[in-house]
Structures are given as C-alpha cells and as structure tokens.
Amino acid sequence: MTELLGAADIRRIAEALTVRPAKALGQNFVIDGNTVRRIAEAAKLSPDDIVIEVGPGLGSLTLALLPKAKRVHAVEIDARLASALTATVNSRAGDDAAKLRVHHADAMTVAEDGFDEPPTALVANLPYNVAVPVVLHLLASLPSLRQGLVMVQSEVAERLTAKPGTKIYGIPSLKLAWYASARRAGTVPRGVFWPVPNVDSGLVAFERREPPPGDRREVFAAVDAAFAQRRKTLRIALSDWAGGPDRAEAILRAADVDPRTRGEALDITTFARIARERTAT
Incomplete structure (x- = not known):
C-alpha cells in the first residue's frame, strides 16, 4: 500500500x-x-x-x-x-x-x-x-x-x-x-x-474535444490580435492581421460578425469562422 x-x-x-x-x-x-x-x-x-x-x-x-x-x-x-x-x-x-x-x-x-x-x-x-x-x-x-x-x-x-x-x-x-x-x-x-x-x-x-474547422495557427493569430487591443472593436483590433480596417470589416461581415463587436464577446468557434473567411476571401 x-x-x-x-x-x-x-x-x-x-x-x-x-x-x-x-x-x-x-x-x-x-x-x-x-x-x-x-x-x-x-x-x-x-x-x-x-x-x-x-x-x-x-x-x-x-x-x-x-x-x-x-x-x-x-x-x-x-x-x-x-x-x-x-x-x-x-x-x-x-x-x-x-x-x-x-x-x-x-x-x-x-x-x-x-x-x-x-x-x-x-x-x-x-x-x-x-x-x-x-x-x-x-x-x-x-x-x-x-x-x-x-x-x-x-x-x-x-x-x-x-x-x-x-x-x-x-x-x-x-x-x-x-x-x-x-x-x-x-x-x-x-x-x-x-x-x-x-x-x-x-x-x-x-x-x-474536436476543435472547430480551421487552421489553429491562423485562429490563434486572430485571437492574439483581437486581445492585443481588447478595448477596440474588432474592425480596428484585427486590422493589422487582416490587412487593413476595411479588409477586417469585410472578413467580419462575411463571417456574420458585427465589426463593432469586441473580441471578448466571441467564442472560439466564431474566431475559427473569422480565420476561415480571411483565408477564403
């Protein structure tokens, strides 16, 4: 024992x-x-x-x-x-x-x-x-x-x-x-x-559990960008990651996310959807 x-x-x-x-x-x-x-x-x-x-x-x-x-x-x-x-x-x-x-x-x-x-x-x-x-x-x-x-x-x-x-x-x-x-x-x-x-x-x-569809590195890069400026809207916070604020807004709208949203409101599945749209558009 x-x-x-x-x-x-x-x-x-x-x-x-x-x-x-x-x-x-x-x-x-x-x-x-x-x-x-x-x-x-x-x-x-x-x-x-x-x-x-x-x-x-x-x-x-x-x-x-x-x-x-x-x-x-x-x-x-x-x-x-x-x-x-x-x-x-x-x-x-x-x-x-x-x-x-x-x-x-x-x-x-x-x-x-x-x-x-x-x-x-x-x-x-x-x-x-x-x-x-x-x-x-x-x-x-x-x-x-x-x-x-x-x-x-x-x-x-x-x-x-x-x-x-x-x-x-x-x-x-x-x-x-x-x-x-x-x-x-x-x-x-x-x-x-x-x-x-x-x-x-x-x-x-x-x-x-199974992760949401998408590339982990891309998703984590989006997460890092969103919380580097967590008080900013995603249109602004994701602008460098996306290639500019207008591009960020287009990606967010394609992912069915309001560009005025902040990162703290989104779950990991939504971030994965945003990352997929960046790759697709």
Missing part, C-alpha cells in the same frame, strides 16, 4: 537534498496528504490511463497517482528532484513503484515520441509562472491526451475557464477552448503548500 508524504517527510527529504523551493521555477510543494488524495480522486483516472505529471517535486502527488493509473510519467526540470524521485517512490509505493517513469526535462520540450506509451491524462500541480503555456503546449504536442486536472493559481484557473462576455475572458480561455472543454473543479487553500504562497490555488478539469 502506498504511503503518502506528510509535512515532516517533505521537509526531511528537502533537507537531505539541500533543496529549497525555487521561486524562479514557481515551486511550491504540497505538504498535505489529504489534498493530493483529493486531487487524485478528482482526476477520475481509469486503471488504463497513462498519466503525465509536470513538476512532481518531491513526489507528494506522484505517490497518490500511482495506484490509480497504469503508468505515471513524471516530468521534472530540476535535476536534484528528478534524481531523488525514484528513490522516494521505491521506498513508499510498493509494487506500484514499477509504474513510474521519471523524465528530467523541460515540459515545454515534451513530445509524443518521448514516451513508451502516449499519455492519456495530465494531472499536475503546475508551477505558477508557466501553467498556461505548459497546458497549451502539452495539448498541442500530445494528441493522445484526453483529459486533465491541473492545480494552478486561482486567478489563472478563473481565466482558463472564463466564458465569453466576462471581464477575465481572454487569450487563455479561448486557446484552451480550442482543444477542450474546461471547468473549475475546486479550490486549494494556500496553507497546504510549503512555502506558503501569497495566493490561493484552483483546480481546472478539462476534456479534449
């Missing part, structure tokens, strides 16, 4: 490794066993799932995930943490330890050919400073990913799951929506981390 890490265990392992959580890497280690147990349950993994965990740190969440999945690929950028993770798991996970694969790598360089079996689920306590780019990169690079549950800064969780027409809706909301449907899946208080961060955290769950 797997033995989870407690606060004293975390500090003891960190001291032995002379590790202090690095702000530059966005490291905050979970020291509460109930929290990682709750995350592992909320991920709704099947025994056939191949999990990718980004930033496993000292192994708190890793230990909770191993009994739930067929395999856990732990991707850790910190060499000391990557080298120590196997020993920690071997000492606490029993037979489940054989399910672990440790990758000393930057998650932003991960590709599907780096795994013996393609990951089907992302479950991670993501470093605050790279959470959005990591999620989007993995969804783009790992088409095998079908679902995920990530812990991120609460404000980031709100942005990732925001709906059109809200103040916090923007580029992260739209780009995640290209790949998946997403929802808030709970909150995580700051007191379960070491060191204690200055913000609360939130859980975001997602399920992959």
